Amino acid sequence: MAKRNYILTALFLISGMGFGQFIGKDGVSKALFYLQKNELDSSKKYIDEAILDTSTSELPKTWYYRVLIYKDLYKANEKDNFDSPLRQNAADALNKLSQLDLTNEFTESSQKMMVYLASTFYNDAARSLNPNSYNKAIERYNKYKQLMTLAKSGGDLIQQDVKFYLALASMLNQNLEQTNKKDSTKLNEVKNVYESVLKIDPNNGSANYSLGIIYYNESADIINNLDYDMDLEQLNKYQDICTELFLKALPYMNKCYELKYNLKETLLGLNNIYHGLNDTEKEELYKNELKALELQNK
């Protein structure tokens, strides 16, 4: 903060603005004056005017100061507001700045602010990962990504995507397990999120394993809830549905086996899937491999 005030003072002096010379100057200078004095509300008033004034609205420095002012206001007043308009204004101003700053005058400083604001969006996205606000979490995560892309910080956004969507799917699945397993809309939503992870990272063990388990358990739950009274025609229809689900689970679990992901659980999964598919030979194969693994681990 001290370093920043020093820079602002320097800028202020270089621009030749004494306190007395202030009147009649443009909104950017007035905003800068009050920013230097840490009077953020006044500073905001003048920078808001400056972006509407055609003589200053296309200057990179106008948008640079707007970012600074709105960022500081956000930190001072809205840090706990996940939908902070002040932060959003700062992010929008950064976007505008990156379009106008063709000589890269503010690049280094603006990149730091991009990363800072991005991290606040990321934190809020993670804090919103709950069944009631996960759409907001996705929105905030996308804002994080937009800013990180703008900052060209070189971070691995693909891996961040994988982590975020795995966390999201995991949260949704946990919620589904605890509430209503039979809600097919929600179940499909979970599957879709895991599928989106696999589109980015087809060898992701966690997403493959989770999808394998989801399809297997979906089938097992249907069978578990069959009424003994059910007539045989209906039973045959359910067998068709369940066989299809076991077959859907299979490629995901096979992928886990190939990746040696969570091997003990994967072998148990394959054993059970083949049992459900009435393929005794393969069921035995994985059962024996599981036994061997357990012996080895003893």
Next chain:
Amino acid sequence: MKKILSILICFFILNSSFRINTTIDTNAKIKSVFIYNFTKYIEWPQAYKEGNFIIGFIGESSLYSELLKMAETKKVGNQTLDVIRFQNSTTISKCHVIYVCKDKSDELSTVLKKVKSNSTLVITEENGLADKGSGINFIIKENKQKFELNKGNVEKYKLKVSSNLESLAFTVK
């Protein structure tokens, strides 16, 4: 950023808690639904309509536990369901149904001798056993449980087979 990573890690821990549902043997549950249906499509002589309805069982399979579970809630007509496990084919006593698991398939001839004077439905689960004396034999077709019906093998024990059951069988002999 570190704080967030820890939050995400928490989710991964939750994720790793996903477990396959091992509380149910899917095949056993499906077979038990079949077996309960068989009791509705087959008629036993009058003398067998009193007392408990007994399902005898030989061999090692989780189907036994599933049948016990079924017996807790279901009846056959007015008869209480009773599931009895016999140590081997020689110890089999009078029962309405005898289920011979795959590991005891080679004891089928002994089973048949034991039940020949009774009205017992013999159910097996190995290819070819419908031709060797079994009344109903479970088979696998396209990864699904189906059954073969050998009507002659059922009727020789004075049991009546509903035509509906014939239409539901994969093959009728």
